[in-house]
Amino acid sequence: MIGVLNMKRLIPVILALFILLSACSPSQTENMSYDLTYQDVAYSGTYTGELQKKLPNGEGTFTFDDGTNVFKYTGQWDQGQMSGNGQLTSSQFLIKFSKVDRRGYFEGDTINGVPNGTGTFTATNESGVEYSYTGDFKDGTFNGQGTRRLKTDPSYSEIGTFVDGAFTPTTKELFSQLSQDPSFSINTLPLAFLDAHADIFTSHAIEGLDSFVDSEFQVSAYTKSPDKYGDKLIKQTSLYIAQIQEFPKYNYDEFTLILAEDPNLNYYFINYIGSVDVYEGDLISAYLLPLDYFTYENVSGGQTWAIACAAAFISK
Numbered sequence: 001m002i003g004v005l006n007m008k009r010l011i012p013v014i015l016a017l018f019i020l021l022s023a024c025s026p027s028q029t030e031n032m033s034y035d036l037t038y039q040d041v042a043y044s045g046t047y048t049g050e051l052q053k054k055l056p057n058g059e060g061t062f063t064f065d066d067g068t069n070v071f072k073y074t075g076q077w078d079q080g081q082m083s084g085n086g087q088l089t090s091s092q093f094l095i096k097f098s099k100v101d102r103r104g105y106f107e108g109d110t111i112n113g114v115p116n117g118t119g120t121f122t123a124t125n126e127s128g129v130e131y132s133y134t135g136d137f138k139d140g141t142f143n144g145q146g147t148r149r150l151k152t153d154p155s156y157s158e159i160g161t162f163v164d165g166a167f168t169p170t171t172k173e174l175f176s177q178l179s180q181d182p183s184f185s186i187n188t189l190p191l192a193f194l195d196a197h198a199d200i201f202t203s204h205a206i207e208g209l210d211s212f213v214d215s216e217f218q219v220s221a222y223t224k225s226p227d228k229y230g231d232k233l234i235k236q237t238s239l240y241i242a243q244i245q246e247f248p249k250y251n252y253d254e255f256t257l258i259l260a261e262d263p264n265l266n267y268y269f270i271n272y273i274g275s276v277d278v279y280e281g282d283l284i285s286a287y288l289l290p291l292d293y294f295t296y297e298n299v300s301g302g303q304t305w306a307i308a309c310a311a312a313f314i315s316k
Helices: 002-024 171-178 188-196 219-224
Strands: 027-038 041-052 055-065 070-078 081-096 101-111 114-124 130-138 141-150 157-163 234-249 252-261 267-273 283-297 303-315
Touching: 027 055, 041 070, 081 114, 130 157, 157 171, 171 188, 171 267, 188 283, 219 283, 219 303, 234 267, 252 283, 252 303, 267 283
Parallel strands: 267 303
Antiparallel strands: 027 041, 041 055, 055 070, 070 081, 081 101, 101 114, 114 130, 130 141, 141 157, 234 252, 234 283, 252 267, 283 303
């Protein structure tokens, strides 16, 4: 009799324990209505996946699509919030750049709901032109290696290092970028030289440069086979500056572009990181890395052949 009474008392306890454990145990749901707020935008969509305490918890997918805007997240959840690794698609994704905020279409990897990994972001710039970025993301914006292209001019692109949303090219990436306008190619040898000796193009110190100079360089040999050169610098003297411009370029506050000619009327398209105290009409000497031999459209509408160069040092 005593045993029966004890069992009757235990039954409610066991039932309570069972209910409690059931509430805490993971379960599955499909197309459950769920409201999610992300970047101050409210989405009323559906959730399919694991649940705990009636909240997304574990692996699952949230989907919102009203025919105009889309928000979809597949990945890990913790107590109703995106947590851990996931894949996000959002047509109203907000990136806060240093000077402006942009909403656009994002698709890519996330950690805790924040873009980290690889992805694509498409938006419209301040001029109303659509652009897209594809590459590395960190902490919600472009960080790492990536490519940004304009929809109106797909042939033009920014390829290389991005830091906190801004194109921040290395020395090699900068000169590769400059080859798009005017258009020329950087041969294999100068690309390798830029990789190995990037510092000489920013320090502009003359000491030690002679050890890199090709003392047998001849313009006639170079223009015949430009792809065989570029593993050494060339030292040119008595170059006449026909045109010179100075302006900021990407992460460089000062950048100088010089069109010069030598006494034999050979033209040099010189790219120099920084500012230099020379002017149109000056005669200069320069340590240059030949990048390519190419043609560009001159002021008369004709074509002029020139040697595209990266300058390590320039003086009068």
